[in-house]
Amino acid sequence: MSHRIEQGDWLEFAPSLPRNSVDLLYADPPFNTGKTQSAGAGSYHDSWATTGDWVAWLRERLEATLPALKPTASILLHIDWRTSHHARVLLDELLGADRFVNHLVWMYGLGGSSPRRFARKHDDILFYCLEPGAYYFDPPMVPATSRRMRGGLKKATDVIDIPSLNNMASERVGYPTQKPLALLGMLVGACCPPAGTVLDPCCGSGTTLVAARGLGRNAIGCDRSPDAVELATRRLTEA
Numbered sequence: 001m002s003h004r005i006e007q008g009d010w011l012e013f014a015p016s017l018p019r020n021s022v023d024l025l026y027a028d029p030p031f032n033t034g035k036t037q038s039a040g041a042g043s044y045h046d047s048w049a050t051t052g053d054w055v056a057w058l059r060e061r062l063e064a065t066l067p068a069l070k071p072t073a074s075i076l077l078h079i080d081w082r083t084s085h086h087a088r089v090l091l092d093e094l095l096g097a098d099r100f101v102n103h104l105v106w107m108y109g110l111g112g113s114s115p116r117r118f119a120r121k122h123d124d125i126l127f128y129c130l131e132p133g134a135y136y137f138d139p140p141m142v143p144a145t146s147r148r149m150r151g152g153l154k155k156a157t158d159v160i161d162i163p164s165l166n167n168m169a170s171e172r173v174g175y176p177t178q179k180p181l182a183l184l185g186m187l188v189g190a191c192c193p194p195a196g197t198v199l200d201p202c203c204g205s206g207t208t209l210v211a212a213r214g215l216g217r218n219a220i221g222c223d224r225s226p227d228a229v230e231l232a233t234r235r236l237t238e239a
């Protein structure tokens with residue numbers, strides 16, 4: 001299996017990708033939280049003047065990446081309540097509303113509580129395909145909860161219950177908003193064929209790339225932050 005990681009802006013990186021070469025685009029961009037995300041191993045800017053600016057930023061980058069996707073490819077866009085409604089409209093416009101497959105809810109448990117509203121405990125992952133009849137999907141299996149199927153497995157639903165990484169988690173590398181390998185393993189296994197190619201153009205600490213490699217998929221990553229690229233490269237080498 002091969003891997004490639006580059007430091008730079010997704011927009012400038014995208015045209016360097018060979019046409020029709022990517023099976024799965026997973027993007028976990030900044031969520032427009034209005035602050036700089038910082039942790040021990042790095043930081044990144046996460047603020048746009050308006051939501052419209054954030055949408056325009058994303059639109060350019062998705063458009064630049066589409067030529068690299070195979071006709072059988074899928075897109076998973078990981079965002080949250082701040083932008084998911086805008087991102088859904090954007091993807092409907094770029095790909096066609098009939099390319100929508102799922103609105104996945106990643107239910108993670110930690111954080112988000114307030115006395116003034118229901119606790120915010122999930123991210124949104126929009127799943128689109130390029131060709132409704134042609135995209136790859138291998139339904140992930142999760143432990144069954146019903147009494148009838150106890151001890152067995154059932155197909156996962158669009159609500160994914162995987163804890164976020166706590167401060168003591170052994171896989172934590174100290175990069176802000178690092179996602180769990182269990183989540184990326186589930187997504188990559190479900191949406192990228194064996195030996196296929198996964199692209200993560202905002203790869204951060206490289207979680208997607210490590211998951212892809214562990215599952216026998218090729219991995220391509222890019223990030224604007226040199227700290228992120230260094231971490232992702234180290235994690236991939238150690239994997």
Ligand SMILES: C[S@@+](CC[C@H](N)C(=O)[O-])C[C@H]1O[C@@H](n2cnc3c(N)ncnc32)[C@H](O)[C@@H]1O
Nearest residue numbers: 009010028044178179202204205207223224225
């Ligand atoms: C939400 S974090 C990704 C976290 C990653 N999934 C992980 O598990 O570590 C978003 C990443 O996007 C990167 N980023 C922001 N703007 C970018 C751009 N224009 N091109 C490439 N990467 C960018 C940031 O440096 C940051 O690492």
